[in-house]
Amino acid sequence: MSIAETAGIVVVGASLAGLRGAEALRRNGYSGRLTVVGDEPYRPYDRPPLSKHVLSGELAPDATGLPELDTLDAQWRLGHAAVALDRAARTIRLANGTGLAYERLLIATGAQARPWPAASGGGLEGIFTLRGRDDAARLRTALAGGPARVLIVGAGLIGCEAASCCRDLGLPVTLVDPNPAPLARSLGTWIGSVVADCLRDAGVTFHAGAQVLRFAGDASGRVVRAHLADGRAVEADLVIVALGATRATDWLKGAGLMADAGGVTCDGACRVLGADGTPCPDIYAAGDVARWPNPLYGGRLMSVEHWGNAVAQAAHSGRNMLAPADDQRTYHHLPAFWSSQFGINIKAVGLSEGADAVAIVQGSRASRRFLAVYGRAGRSIAAVSFDQARWLPAYAEAITAGRAFPPIRDASDQGDYLALAPGFPPPRAASTLIEARHG
Amino acid sequence: MTAPTRPVPRETAPLRVVVDLNRCQGYAQCCYAAPGAFEVRGHEILFYDPAPPHARRGEIERAVQACPVRAISLQVEIGDAP
Numbered sequence: 001m002s003i004a005e006t007a008g009i010v011v012v013g014a015s016l017a018g019l020r021g022a023e024a025l026r027r028n029g030y031s032g033r034l035t036v037v038g039d040e041p042y043r044p045y046d047r048p049p050l051s052k053h054v055l056s057g058e059l060a061p062d063a064t065g066l067p068e069l070d071t072l073d074a075q076w077r078l079g080h081a082a083v084a085l086d087r088a089a090r091t092i093r094l095a096n097g098t099g100l101a102y103e104r105l106l107i108a109t110g111a112q113a114r115p116w117p118a119a120s121g122g123g124l125e126g127i128f129t130l131r132g133r134d135d136a137a138r139l140r141t142a143l144a145g146g147p148a149r150v151l152i153v154g155a156g157l158i159g160c161e162a163a164s165c166c167r168d169l170g171l172p173v174t175l176v177d178p179n180p181a182p183l184a185r186s187l188g189t190w191i192g193s194v195v196a197d198c199l200r201d202a203g204v205t206f207h208a209g210a211q212v213l214r215f216a217g218d219a220s221g222r223v224v225r226a227h228l229a230d231g232r233a234v235e236a237d238l239v240i241v242a243l244g245a246t247r248a249t250d251w252l253k254g255a256g257l258m259a260d261a262g263g264v265t266c267d268g269a270c271r272v273l274g275a276d277g278t279p280c281p282d283i284y285a286a287g288d289v290a291r292w293p294n295p296l297y298g299g300r301l302m303s304v305e306h307w308g309n310a311v312a313q314a315a316h317s318g319r320n321m322l323a324p325a326d327d328q329r330t331y332h333h334l335p336a337f338w339s340s341q342f343g344i345n346i347k348a349v350g351l352s353e354g355a356d357a358v359a360i361v362q363g364s365r366a367s368r369r370f371l372a373v374y375g376r377a378g379r380s381i382a383a384v385s386f387d388q389a390r391w392l393p394a395y396a397e398a399i400t401a402g403r404a405f406p407p408i409r410d411a412s413d414q415g416d417y418l419a420l421a422p423g424f425p426p427p428r429a430a431s432t433l434i435e436a437r438h439g
Numbered sequence: 440m441t442a443p444t445r446p447v448p449r450e451t452a453p454l455r456v457v458v459d460l461n462r463c464q465g466y467a468q469c470c471y472a473a474p475g476a477f478e479v480r481g482h483e484i485l486f487y488d489p490a491p492p493h494a495r496r497g498e499i500e501r502a503v504q505a506c507p508v509r510a511i512s513l514q515v516e517i518g519d520a521p
Binding site: 046048049053058059063064065066067068069307308311337338340343344345347387389390 | 453454455457459465481482483484486488489490512514
């Protein structure tokens with residue numbers, strides 16, 4: 001037996017997808033050597049509470065350890081990121097210089113917060129991003145110190161959740177976003193304007209259609225103000241940069257794989273593609289980092305940066321890794337996310353991108369309790385609920401089946417529905433790729 | 440007096456709980472089974488303790504069983520250092 005054959009399976013990434021992938025390998029009967037590599041020195045933990053109850057101080061940053069649902073019997077290599085992959089030698093290299101051989105590899109390295117560029121003030125003290133447990137701990141400590149004003153850049157899910165927490169803590173908050181409404185990229189401006197009303201009622205100063213150009217600091221290098229593109233300035237001594245995430249694929253440069261900041265490209269079975277487009281039979285991917293042709297959307301390449309995808313795709317990849325070449329199952333996934341902010345439970349299914357119509361089919365915008373469906377070319381493609389979660393599964397089913405828009409016509413408690421323009425901002429760059437993201 | 444450094448015995452390590460909030464429909468049965476560990480806020484936001492004390496194991500197990508949509512996962516035996 002060669003070294004590679006005894007090296008077993010290596011899972012790179014020790015967060016939700018890495019953990020659920022490792023569990024799937026054991027559940028499907030793999031009894032060989034199993035190694036999990038993580039850049040942080042922690043066993044897998046849950047991230048969604050970080051931007052909510054950890055910031056508010058209700059949960060300690062180290063309280064969100066994920067349950068291990070199967071006996072893993074794994075070697076944990078934590079605290080040193082994977083920095084290089086050598087496919088010919090079947091080894092990966094870690095940041096501390098050690099090498100690790102693999103027989104098969106599961107890539108689950110996730111994503112990293114997009115930082116503010118150093119050239120326009122990103123290095124100043126008092127500027128935070130929020131992705132990991134250490135980020136949350138540092139930010140929580142800073143918030144507990146009672147800043148005079150918190151400035152949040154980016155009104156996506158993380159930015160809005162952070163704004164909600166900061167107001168619960170009684171802190172003055174300014175939120176800046178280039179779009180006309182919060183959550184505009186995921187929900188459109190028409191639904192996003194409901195969140196804008198919540199922001200206003202909670203006392204958040206929201207600068208819509210505004211862009212931060214740069215941050216200015218004091219003599220000690222602490223941030224004191226942001227300069228906006230329209231000439232305004234916002235005085236703030238604590239800044240949260242919430243501009244979404246880029247996929248953690250830097251370590252795959254030079255590995256001869258189809259990988260970039262948008263993810264690592266896989267085939268329908270979640271096998272990673274080599275640069276020539278051929279699937280690597282020994283390398284799979286799952287979670288935020290994986291970009292695959294989703295049959296639910298006509299085989300369009302997408303990566304889905306949500307909790308439910310990490311769980312489902314990792315289970316799928318783990319299963320396929322142990323299956324013979326002629327029994328590789330295709331991964332179908334309907335994206336879904338949840339958020340809680342300003343006392344409202346927001347849940348969504350499907351991809352609203354490209355929607356040409358939206359209709360509230362249950363409840364009303366005025367009550368802030370409703371279910372809205374998004375349509376594209378007469379088909380239902382996505383739905384969102386504000387405090388109406390029990391309606392959502394029926395719509396998820398209809399969206400998966402590609403039913404007409406809106407899929408359920410006679411159930412409305414508001415009389416006939418009215419289809420309106422959802423108001424999505426123009427795409428950021430010419431691209432046929434889809435990223436379901438928190439940004 | 441300083442306590443000797445030793446690993447935390449398994450029976451005193453906190454439990455680990457995670458709820459699939461895509462799946463959760465806010466039926467709140469967990470809140471009746473394990474009040475204090477699960478709580479509904481507003482109309483349907485579930486707040487829960489992801490690391491409840493081991494002493495609450497019985498209640499948390501009842502919450503897992505009581506969930507109509509099977510959204511709660513629990514690990515009881517924590518065999519690793521944090």
